[in-house]
Amino acid sequence: MTTTEVAEKLVQYCREGQHTQAIDELYADNIVSREPKGSPMELTEGKEAVKGKTEYWYASVQEVHSGEVSDPVVTGNFFAVTMDMDVTYKEGGRMPMNEVAVYEVKDGKIIAEQFFYNMG
Template sequence: MNTQEVANKLVEFCREGKNLDAIDELYADDVVSHEPKGSHMELSEGKEAAIAKNQQWYDMVEEVHSGQVSDPIVSGNFFSVTMDMDVTYKGQGRSMMSEVCVYEVKEGKIVTETFFYSLPQ
C-alpha cells in the first residue's frame, strides 16, 4: 500500500473504533510512538508496545461519548489526521480531547507515530 492507502485505511479503522486492528494490520513490527512530554508513555517502541499502550488507554476509559477523525492530509511518506474525543475516564470524569496525529509510512507500514495534544491539568 502507498501512503494514501495506509492513511485511508487507518482513518477507516479509527472511525469504526477498531484501533487495535489498525495496529495489527498497518504498523511495522518496530514502530516508534511519541506522546507529549509528561504523558504516561512518552516513547514506546514496537508493535506490542503500541498495542499495550492502546489497551492501557481503553482500560482507563469508562465511556466514549463521541469521537471524530478527520480525513488524512498526505505529503510524501507522511500523513496527518486530527482526532477529537469526548470521553469519561474511570474515577476522573468526562473530558474533551483534541489531538494532531502525524504518521510516517515506509514499505506500506506505519513506522512512526507522533501525537500532539495538551495534557489535562
C-alpha cells in the same frame, strides 16, 4: 500500500473503533510512538508495546460519548489527521480531547506516530 492507502485504511479503522486491528495490519514491528513530553507514555517502541498502550487507554475509559477522525492530509511518506473525542475516564471524569496525529510510512507500514495535544 501507498502512504495514501495506509492513511485511508487507518482512518477507516479508527472511525470503526478497530484500533487493535489497525495496529496488527498497518504498523511495522519496530513502530515508534511518541506522546507529549511528560506524559506517562512519552515513548513507546515496538508493535506489541503500542498495542498494549492502546489497550491500556481503552481500559481506563468508562464511556466514549463521541469521537471524530478527520480525513488524512498526505504529503510524501507522511500523513496527519485530527482526532476529537469526548470521553469519561474511570478516574478523572469527563474530558474533551483534541489532538493532531502525524504518521510516517515506509514500505507500506507505519513506522512512526506522534500525537500533539495539551495535557491537563
